[in-house]
Amino acid sequence: MPSTVYAARPAIKRRMRLSLASKQAAFGYAIILPTLAILAIFRFLPMIQAFFLSLTAYDLVHPPKFVGLANFLDLVQDPLFRKSAQVSLTYVVFSVVPVLPLSLGLAVLFNRSLYFKNLLRSAIFMPVVMPAVVMAVVWTFMYQQDGVINTILGWLGIDPIAWLRSSSTALWAVILIGIWRATPYYMVIFLAGLQAIPKDYYDAAEIDGAGSWASFWHITLPLLKPTMLLVIVMNVIVAMKVFAVPMIMTGGGPADSTRVLPLFIYQTAFEFFDMGRAAAMSVFLFVGVMLFSFIQVRMFTRGEELR
Amino acid sequence: MTGSAEPAATRPVRRRTPAGAWVRRVVLGRGSIAAFCVLLGVACITLLPFYWMFSSSLRTMENMFSIPIQWIPDPPNWHSYVLAWQAQDFARYFLNSGVVAVAITVSNLLLCSLAGYSLTKFHYRGRGVMFILILSTMMLPLEVTMVPLFLIIKRLDWANSYQGLIVPFLVDGFGVFLMRQYMLSIPKELIDSARIDGASELRIFWMIVLPLCKPALVALAVFAFREAWDMYIWPLIIITRDSLRTLPLGISLFMSSYGTSWDQLMAIAVLGTLPMILLFFFLQRAFIQGIAATGLKE
Numbered sequence: 001m002p003s004t005v006y007a008a009r010p011a012i013k014r015r016m017r018l019s020l021a022s023k024q025a026a027f028g029y030a031i032i033l034p035t036l037a038i039l040a041i042f043r044f045l046p047m048i049q050a051f052f053l054s055l056t057a058y059d060l061v062h063p064p065k066f067v068g069l070a071n072f073l074d075l076v077q078d079p080l081f082r083k084s085a086q087v088s089l090t091y092v093v094f095s096v097v098p099v100l101p102l103s104l105g106l107a108v109l110f111n112r113s114l115y116f117k118n119l120l121r122s123a124i125f126m127p128v129v130m131p132a133v134v135m136a137v138v139w140t141f142m143y144q145q146d147g148v149i150n151t152i153l154g155w156l157g158i159d160p161i162a163w164l165r166s167s168s169t170a171l172w173a174v175i176l177i178g179i180w181r182a183t184p185y186y187m188v189i190f191l192a193g194l195q196a197i198p199k200d201y202y203d204a205a206e207i208d209g210a211g212s213w214a215s216f217w218h219i220t221l222p223l224l225k226p227t228m229l230l231v232i233v234m235n236v237i238v239a240m241k242v243f244a245v246p247m248i249m250t251g252g253g254p255a256d257s258t259r260v261l262p263l264f265i266y267q268t269a270f271e272f273f274d275m276g277r278a279a280a281m282s283v284f285l286f287v288g289v290m291l292f293s294f295i296q297v298r299m300f301t302r303g304e305e306l307r
Numbered sequence: 308m309t310g311s312a313e314p315a316a317t318r319p320v321r322r323r324t325p326a327g328a329w330v331r332r333v334v335l336g337r338g339s340i341a342a343f344c345v346l347l348g349v350a351c352i353t354l355l356p357f358y359w360m361f362s363s364s365l366r367t368m369e370n371m372f373s374i375p376i377q378w379i380p381d382p383p384n385w386h387s388y389v390l391a392w393q394a395q396d397f398a399r400y401f402l403n404s405g406v407v408a409v410a411i412t413v414s415n416l417l418l419c420s421l422a423g424y425s426l427t428k429f430h431y432r433g434r435g436v437m438f439i440l441i442l443s444t445m446m447l448p449l450e451v452t453m454v455p456l457f458l459i460i461k462r463l464d465w466a467n468s469y470q471g472l473i474v475p476f477l478v479d480g481f482g483v484f485l486m487r488q489y490m491l492s493i494p495k496e497l498i499d500s501a502r503i504d505g506a507s508e509l510r511i512f513w514m515i516v517l518p519l520c521k522p523a524l525v526a527l528a529v530f531a532f533r534e535a536w537d538m539y540i541w542p543l544i545i546i547t548r549d550s551l552r553t554l555p556l557g558i559s560l561f562m563s564s565y566g567t568s569w570d571q572l573m574a575i576a577v578l579g580t581l582p583m584i585l586l587f588f589f590l591q592r593a594f595i596q597g598i599a600a601t602g603l604k605e
Contacts, residue, residue, distance in 0.1 A: 021430075027508045028429025032437060035422040035478045042456060042475035043444045049455035106349065109342045116343070122591065123350035126357060128598070129583045131537045133555035134576045137562050138360045141569055146372040148359050184353060185598060192599035241448040244539040248559050262450040262540070269454045270544060278454045286451045293446060 050286070053279035060273050071280035081281070083256050084264040087171060091260055092239040092292075095178035099235060100228070102183045107190035108216070125184045132181075136248035139177050140164065143249075164250055167257035174246050174258050178239065186231045193227035194220070229296060236292045240285065261285050360580070364388070364573035371569055384570060388578070391561070391571035397578070399550060400557035403469075407553060408535035410473045415531040416524055418478040423486025424516055428498055438487070444480035449541060457544050467548045476535065482527050485600050489523035490516070526597035529590050536583060554579050 054071055058064035075081045110121055130138075142149050143163035150160040163173045197220065205215040243262040246252065252259030252267070259267075261281060269278035363371065364387055365380040391397070426438050449456075456475065457466075465471035493516060501511045517524070539555045546552055552560070558579055565571060587594050 024429055024508070025431035028425045028431050028434075031421040031512075032425035035418050035441065035483060036437065038418070038474075038478050039441060039444055039480070041459070043447055043452065044440075046452035046455035046459060047447060049458070050452060053455055053458075106346070109346055112339065112342065114339055114342055114346070120343075120346045120350055122587075124346065124353050125587075125595065127353050129533075129587045129594075130356070130580055131555060131583060133537075133539055133558050134360075134579050135356075137558060137572055137576050138356050140562075141363065141573065142356060142359055144372070146374075148355070148376065151376050180353070180356075188595055188598045237446065237448060241450040243450065244555070244559075247539075248562060265450065265454070266540065266544075269457070275454055275458070282451045282454060285448075289446060289448065289451070 047286075050279045050282050053276055054283050056276045056279075058275040060275065064276070067276065071277050072283075074277070075280055075284070080256065080259075081264070084259050084261055085284070087257065087259055088240065088261040088288075090171060091175055091178070091242060092236055094172075095175045095182065095239045095242075096232065096235045099179055099182045099186060100231065102179070103186035103231070104190050104224070104228075106183065106187040107194055108220070110187070110191055111194040125188065127181045127183075128185050128188075130181070132244040133248060135177060135181065136245045139173075139245075140249050143173055165254065167253075167255040170250055170254055170258050174242075174249065177245055178242060182235060182238065186235065189231055190224070190227060193224050197223050232296050233293050236296070237289055240289055240292070261288075357580075360573050360576050363569055364577050366570060368568070368570055387570035387574040391568075391574040392578075394565065394571065395557055395561055396549065396552075397554075397557055397575065400552050400554045401578075403551060404536060404554040406469065407472045407538075408532050410469075411476050411535040412528050412531045414473075414477040415479055415482045416528055419482035419486045419527060420490075420517060420520060420524065421512070422478070422483045423490045424512055426483070426487045427490040427493070428495060428516075441480050441483050445484070453540065453544060460545055466545045467551055469551070471545045472538075472542060472551075472553070475541075476538075479531065479534075482531060485527055485530075485597075486520065486523055488600070489520055493519055522593070522596065523600075525590065525593040526600055529586060529593045530597040532586065533583065533594075 053064070055066060055068060056064040057067045057070075106124065110117065114120070127135075141147060144150075145160060145162065145165070149163070153159075153161065161169055164170050201219050201223075202215055205219060210218070241262055242260055243266065246258045246260055246263050247266070250258045252263050262285070265278050265281045265285070268274050268281060362378065362380055365383040365385065366377060367380075367382075367384045370377045370380070422441065426434060460466055460471045460475070463471075465474070497515060498511055501515055506514070537555070538553070539559070542553045542556050543559075546556060558575055561575055562572060
């Protein structure tokens with residue numbers, strides 16, 4: 001009888017589906033495994049090791065010696081480290097804060113009909129294309145005492161600036177390059193955010209009699225909040241790891257004024273071979289990155305109903 | 308919208324006729340001219356270093372800092388390119404950078420899309436945790452982990468080797484994120500129907516899923532290549548042998564040994580930027596999409 005066959009079917013089907021599902025799950029595991037293995041060995045393992053290493057004194061020659069928190073206590077009292085942390089903080093703040101209005105402003109200007117729009121956008125995007133090392137070489141050349149930047153400033157009646165030669169200007173010279181490179185990058189992200197805002201909102205606002213400023217303030221900005229948060233977090237992380245430009249342009253000088261933390265970590269580990277101390281600095285840098293991201297997320301979600 | 312004080316009816320509602328829209332598109336209005344002028348000024352700032360790099364590579368050393376400033380090199384001095392190219396083994400550095408960047412790009416394309424596929428179209432225990440772990444590596448800069456990572460590479464005896472330059476970057480958290488976001492939009496029914504037709508899982512991935520992801524793959528390729536071509540701190544740490552130097556190492560070494568031969572330095576800078584400029588001109592959309600994709604949220 002056919003009916004008995006039908007009755008037997010669901011059980012078979014369920015069993016088949018189960019084995020099929022587990023087969024598929026196995027395939028799912030298998031194809032993510034290489035990624036997990038690589039990240040585990042080359043990202044997470046070093047992260048954990050950094051904490052252990054920071055508790056030791058290790059010079060690559062003698063075996064590591066456990067020293068407890070000595071590295072951290074030393075660092076907190078070391079004026080060079082304090083100076084370096086301060087330089088990094090200054091770099092982060094002043095290369096992130098101006099980029100926000102600049103890149104958003106450019107994105108708003110591009111988010112409309114415009115003559116030669118694509119050409120202009122490509123031209124403004126170009127800094128993203130220049131490799132960091134090339135950037136360091138070219139800007140060093142432009143910052144020379146009788147270089148092109150001082151020449152242009154001369155047209156505006158500004159006296160030549162010593163740029164990389166003076167401890168009061170070198171960090172600002174480096175920051176300027178960071179802004180030059182970061183602004184077009186985040187402009188692209190803001191532009192994508194702007195284009196995701198439905199046109200109807202603006203039409204509705206226009207019918208309500210809102211001017212362009214009002215609709216920017218009450219529609220664009222609130223809706224861009226997630227994009228803005230993302231831009232700040234990304235930019236802070238990028239700014240915290242700046243290395244090639246100060247390394248090549250100044251090597252940290254003059255008078256330690258451009259020795260950002262990554263540069264100090266590099267020098268401590270690979271010029272002075274003090275691995276434990278360098279690892280302790282890495283831990284500080286890590287905590288800094290986490291703290292910054294956390295504060296920003298909190299600031300942006302404060303007083304906001306969770307949707 | 309927050310309602311304005313006046314009722315909408317008291318204000319004249321502007322209606323755009325199709326003809327009006329056409330006129331607006333051609334004439335664009337005063338605001339557009341102002342925006343154009345501002346953007347033109349910004350473009351001058353973003354392009355100045357490029358122009359200065361190129362023009363200085365052709366300027367003779369006598370005219371390098373001449374007053375008044377020599378905007379167009381006269382006579383053009385192409386010889387600086389030959390001299391710079393021969394001063395160090397730049398052919399080798401280019402080759403090394405190319406090998407490393409291509410290897411990293413290809414492996415990222417494969418591994419990130421496999422991981423993204425797994426994270427979107429398969430159900431198994433721990434999937435959410437895995438995704439968060441992979442995402443969290445985006446917040447973990449190399450500068451934090453480089454000291455222990457160097458020790459690991461040293462223990463593997465991979466210092467001064469291509470493996471040391473390539474293997475730690477075979478896959479990247481951002482790449483996985485990008486592919487996952489894109490693959491969310493691929494309908495599950497498509498994959499299921501291929502299964503019913505009897506296609507093997509690998510075949511489904513290769514013949515159906517990957518072709519659908521082409522835009523994301525191109526964006527990821529450009530992104531990965533740019534990062535790899537740009538890499539500086541890591542080769543600086545693990546490479547000491549000249550035959551394994553990548554281009555950024557070669558350029559910074561050239562800078563420290565020929566620091567005042569600006570014509571040659573700029574010539575090498577131009578050559579080092581050229582691959583990225585070419586990539587940008589041919590894959591402009593992908594380039595910009597790859598970056599815009601970092602703004603994707605969900």
